[in-house]
Amino acid sequence: AQSVTQLGSHVSVSEGALVLLRCNYSSSVPPYLFWYVQYPNQGLQLLLKYTSAATLVKGINGFEAEFKKSETSFHLTKPSAHMSDAAEYFCAVSGKLTGGGNKLTFGTGTQLKVEL
Amino acid sequence: KAGVTQTPRYLIKTRGQQVTLSCSPISGHRSVSWYQQTPGQGLQFLFEYFSETQRNKGNFPGRFSGRQFSNSRSEMNVSTLELGDSALYLCASSSDKTEAFFGQGTRLTVV
Numbered sequence: 001a002q003s004v005t006q007l008g009s010h011v012s013v014s015e016g017a018l019v020l021l022r023c024n025y026s027s028s029v030p031p032y033l034f035w036y037v038q039y040p041n042q043g044l045q046l047l048l049k050y051t052s053a054a055t056l057v058k059g060i061n062g063f064e065a066e067f068k069k070s071e072t073s074f075h076l077t078k079p080s081a082h083m084s085d086a087a088e089y090f091c092a093v094s095g096k097l098t099g100g101g102n103k104l105t106f107g108t109g110t111q112l113k114v115e116l
Numbered sequence: 117k118a119g120v121t122q123t124p125r126y127l128i129k130t131r132g133q134q135v136t137l138s139c140s141p142i143s144g145h146r147s148v149s150w151y152q153q154t155p156g157q158g159l160q161f162l163f164e165y166f167s168e169t170q171r172n173k174g175n176f177p178g179r180f181s182g183r184q185f186s187n188s189r190s191e192m193n194v195s196t197l198e199l200g201d202s203a204l205y206l207c208a209s210s211s212d213k214t215e216a217f218f219g220q221g222t223r224l225t226v227v
Contacts, residue, residue, distance in 0.1 A: 034215060043120075043206055043218040051214075090159065101172040102147050102210045106159040 006107035019078040023091030120219035134195040141209030148190040153204040
């Protein structure tokens with residue numbers, strides 16, 4: 001079974017400050033890990049993915065995440081927050097399923113607020 | 117390259133009715149998955165279709181069903197609608213063993 005835990009359902013930062021959104025995973029198989037962003041009344045947009053290559057993954061809009069197996073973590077960071085980063089962020093895990101397949105298991109989401 | 121297209125975007129139905137939602141995946145993608153998003157339960161996996169066959173299924177009652185056509189377009193159907201079925205239904209397409217790309221979703225309201 002796979003799961004992800006996102007610590008903090010709401011995070012507030014000042015514009016220009018560091019963004020850190022936390023995600024810990026649990027997986028019995030080597031995981032694929034993803035971060036998605038969702039703006040109001042929209043679908044999910046992929047920010048970045050980890051698929052067992054480099055442990056430091058760079059994504060779109062200046063976001064990056066580091067896979068740390070020893071800590072079972074995949075935290076999302078951005079050096080300098082922008083007002084347009086305000087949205088909900090989801091961490092997700094998938095892995096090789098018996099018979100193949102794509103099934104994402106999502107965390108509960110973190111709402112990021114960016115203040116002036 | 118066109119993204120994932122879901123129709124309709126918004127839908128209002130009455131309890132007891134049935135509804136069909138449609139999803140057109142990215143060209144060349146053979147895997148289509150469906151997710152339900154609600155404030156209380158978050159994002160939950162419904163099912164996945166690959167080459168017209170259901171490959172994986174989540175923990176939803178039999179009222180939720182789906183199918184996939186030979187052109188990879190997919191539909192999901194919910195019969196005997198309940199108030200609790202009100203949700204954002206998201207479709208995702210994938211070229212298998214890679215990331216999933218999501219559509220804008222269909223917002224279903226059951227009254």
